[in-house]
Amino acid sequence: MDKFLTDIQKAGLVDVLDLIIPRLGEMPGAGQIVFEYVEAAACGSAATARVVLDTLMAIDAAAGSGYGKPFTEIADTEKVALLEAVEEQRPSLFGEFVDLVYDGYYTDAFVIERLGPDAGKPQPEGRPIALFDPQIVVSVRQLGPRYRTV
Amino acid sequence: MDNEQPDVLIIGAGATGGAVAWSLSQAGISVMCLDQGDWVKPSQYHTNQPDWELSRWSDFHPDPNERNLDVDYPVNHTESAIAPLMYNAVGGSTIHWGAHFPRYHPSDFKVRTLDGVADDFPYSYEDLVPFFDLNDRMMGVSGLDGDPFYPPKSPRPMPPLALGKHGETIAKGFDALGWSWWPADAAIATTAYGEGRQACNYGSSCDLGCTTGARASTDLVYWPSALRAGVVLKTRARVRELVVGDDDRVQAVLYYQDGRLHEQRARLVIVACNGVGTPRLLLNSRSNRFPDGLANRSGLVGKNLMYHPAAFVTGYFDDPLQSNYGPVSNSVYSHHFYETDQSRGFVRGYQFQVTRDSGPLWAAHGGTSGGRIPWGADHHKVFQERFNHSLNVGVLTEDLPEEHNTITIDPVLTDSDGIPAPKATYRVGDNTNKMLDHGVARATEVLEAAGARDVTVNRVPKIGGWHLMGTARTGTDPGRSVVDTWGRAHDVPNLFLVDGSVLVTSGAVNVTSTIQAIALRTADYIKRTRRQL
Numbered sequence: 073m074d075k076f077l078t079d080i081q082k083a084g085l086v087d088v089l090d091l092i093i094p095r096l097g098e099m100p101g102a103g104q105i106v107f108e109y110v111e112a113a114a115c116g117s118a119a120t121a122r123v124v125l126d127t128l129m130a131i132d133a134a135a136g137s138g139y140g141k142p143f144t145e146i147a148d149t150e151k152v153a154l155l156e157a158v159e160e161q162r163p164s165l166f167g168e169f170v171d172l173v174y175d176g177y178y179t180d181a182f183v184i185e186r187l188g189p190d191a192g193k194p195q196p197e198g199r200p201i202a203l204f205d206p207q208i209v210v211s212v213r214q215l216g217p218r219y220r221t222v
Numbered sequence: 223m224d225n226e227q228p229d230v231l232i233i234g235a236g237a238t239g240g241a242v243a244w245s246l247s248q249a250g251i252s253v254m255c256l257d258q259g260d261w262v263k264p265s266q267y268h269t270n271q272p273d274w275e276l277s278r279w280s281d282f283h284p285d286p287n288e289r290n291l292d293v294d295y296p297v298n299h300t301e302s303a304i305a306p307l308m309y310n311a312v313g314g315s316t317i318h319w320g321a322h323f324p325r326y327h328p329s330d331f332k333v334r335t336l337d338g339v340a341d342d343f344p345y346s347y348e349d350l351v352p353f354f355d356l357n358d359r360m361m362g363v364s365g366l367d368g369d370p371f372y373p374p375k376s377p378r379p380m381p382p383l384a385l386g387k388h389g390e391t392i393a394k395g396f397d398a399l400g401w402s403w404w405p406a407d408a409a410i411a412t413t414a415y416g417e418g419r420q421a422c423n424y425g426s427s428c429d430l431g432c433t434t435g436a437r438a439s440t441d442l443v444y445w446p447s448a449l450r451a452g453v454v455l456k457t458r459a460r461v462r463e464l465v466v467g468d469d470d471r472v473q474a475v476l477y478y479q480d481g482r483l484h485e486q487r488a489r490l491v492i493v494a495c496n497g498v499g500t501p502r503l504l505l506n507s508r509s510n511r512f513p514d515g516l517a518n519r520s521g522l523v524g525k526n527l528m529y530h531p532a533a534f535v536t537g538y539f540d541d542p543l544q545s546n547y548g549p550v551s552n553s554v555y556s557h558h559f560y561e562t563d564q565s566r567g568f569v570r571g572y573q574f575q576v577t578r579d580s581g582p583l584w585a586a587h588g589g590t591s592g593g594r595i596p597w598g599a600d601h602h603k604v605f606q607e608r609f610n611h612s613l614n615v616g617v618l619t620e621d622l623p624e625e626h627n628t629i630t631i632d633p634v635l636t637d638s639d640g641i642p643a644p645k646a647t648y649r650v651g652d653n654t655n656k657m658l659d660h661g662v663a664r665a666t667e668v669l670e671a672a673g674a675r676d677v678t679v680n681r682v683p684k685i686g687g688w689h690l691m692g693t694a695r696t697g698t699d700p701g702r703s704v705v706d707t708w709g710r711a712h713d714v715p716n717l718f719l720v721d722g723s724v725l726v727t728s729g730a731v732n733v734t735s736t737i738q739a740i741a742l743r744t745a746d747y748i749k750r751t752r753r754q755l
Binding site: 092093096097167170171173174175177178179183190191193195196198199201202204205208209211212217218219220222 | 272332370386403423425433582597
């Protein structure tokens with residue numbers, strides 16, 4: 073993707089990613105975490121590259137027509153409104169882009185570690201759970217059979 | 223041409239093909255099986271890898287069109303409200319299933335007699351009980367004796383799965399309303415079982431493959447024994463058509479392997495390609511004797527497609543529920559609204575299947591609710607409120623057969639060998655929509671009774687065609703059915719069908735237990751009558 077993205081576009085992409093998933097407390101923003109993932113995914117798939125480029129172009133076009141300047145130069149509060157407008161105009165494209173961001177973010181080892189052990193891979197350790205307690209069916213047993221006799 | 227001529231040639235090594243191959247091989251019958259897929263080893267599953275969840279949207283996507291592996295074939299489902307889902311491999315769709323294992327009810331075999339709709343099966347629940355029991359032992363079923371929704375069953379081979387906080391929470395909801403429920407029968411080992419299967423360690427996400435072998439799949443359960451008994455299994459062998467002679471008997475099967483077309487002869491052929499693949503193969507096998515497709519003199523091959531339209535009703539709770547602890551498809555179930563009650567405004571009924579969650583990516587994409595967690599300032603807050611705080615009550619409805627719901631041959635689309643691909647045409651029926659209305663309202667009620675603070679509804683998700691049924695139905699009348707009571711084609715005396723296509727009606731339960739029992743009954747018939755076939 074290097075040859076497709078200008079430095080301005082790269083900066084814009086980081087900005088957009090941080091607005092999709094902002095930093096909060098211990099949770100990192102997506103700009104720091106997902107940029108490389110998005111870049112690699114776009115390099116590996118023409119369809120994904122199309123989603124990324126089209127999204128950035130739609131954002132730039134909206135910034136140009138609405139604010140007369142590049143996306144990276146408008147105020148943060150206005151950036152969110154601009155992305156919401158792009159999402160409204162191009163819901164399918166923007167949805168695919170958000171999915172891509174989530175894919176990268178929620179499979180990142182640093183993010184998973186911050187989310188805690190329940191977010192980790194399920195195998196080979198599995199999950200700790202108490203054994204079945206037969207007492208739980210005492211009430212429902214008293215309701216009796218509930219099947220239709222044929 | 224291959225020189226071997228087995229007694230029986232099976233097409234499809236999945237849930238039913240594997241069971242039938244095993245059964246016949248134990249009687250010394252020579253069996254060959256062809257499957258377009260390959261072996262998937264548990265070590266190939268992703269659930270012990272860091273990016274495991276991405277496989278749900280790539281090589282373990284349930285829709286073959288999205289998965290697009292070289293062993294898959296495409297399905298045109300643009301005119302179907304629901305996409306047919308399947309996996310093509312040794313083990314078939316048991317490779318990526320949830321192993322929820324209820325049986326059809328006794329009433330499911332007699333819906334015409336009881337409720338005046340559709341047709342009865344030509345056999346009963348009781349006829350299948352020995353095969354249900356055999357299959358339960360082979361697959362290794364865990365469950366709790368005393369299930370109120372069925373006549374007494376044989377003792378469950380293993381104790382039930384743990385419910386955890388998630389299952390216990392919804393159980394309280396059912397109890398509060400006085401509705402019956404029960405821990406689900408599951409084809410998942412809770413103790414060491416069979417050939418090297420470990421007890422479930424509650425790692426969840428069975429749909430992405432079970433690395434421990436706790437979850438049954440026929441590549442682990444039936445195939446090892448079948449192969450030891452001498453069954454010849456050819457993988458990456460994709461069948462193009464069945465060839466018949468002037469006596470209306472199948473003479474040979476034409477299949478592609480390694481880029482070449484092969485011919486395989488057999489005395490008897492069994493098709494086990496599921497409710498989409500089987501009609502596709504029959505409709506692609508046209509000849510002078512069968513210009514509308516093999517075994518299709520009734521005109522019913524490909525008609526009466528049924529899926530079990532579902533709604534996912536998801537509740538979010540303030541307390542964490544350990545929602546992704548345990549097998550995704552197996553928590554508790556309720557058949558409280560399974561049987562007909564005319565006051566509800568529809569016939570037949572539905573199952574509540576309570577399912578668990580998966581990992582953080584699944585939650586971010588919306589999980590069963592189908593609605594992606596919002597991006598932006600509230601993203602982390604909503605994620606924390608939902609991840610491991612959700613509980614899904616699936617409403618799985620009985621889908622009555624309607625002839626306009628079909629599998630046909632697409633005029634353009636083909637697989638990678640150039641074989642014409644299937645097209646699904648399907649719309650949800652009026653009776654089903656009324657059932658869904660009722661089920662969604664009741665599911666909401668039980669979630670609220672269990673303490674949910676918020677409930678969402680995902681009604682008839684497109685990715686919902688787990689159960690493929692009815693497209694080559696069973697019956698005694700050759701004008702109104704494709705196969706007879708034993709699964710033998712009315713029109714082709716040495717052809718048997720054993721998958722979900724033979725089901726007359728759908729019931730409102732996951733079908734693997736029932737279609738495997740029916741397949742084992744067919745195998746038993748073939749063993750008893752082999753000299754005359």
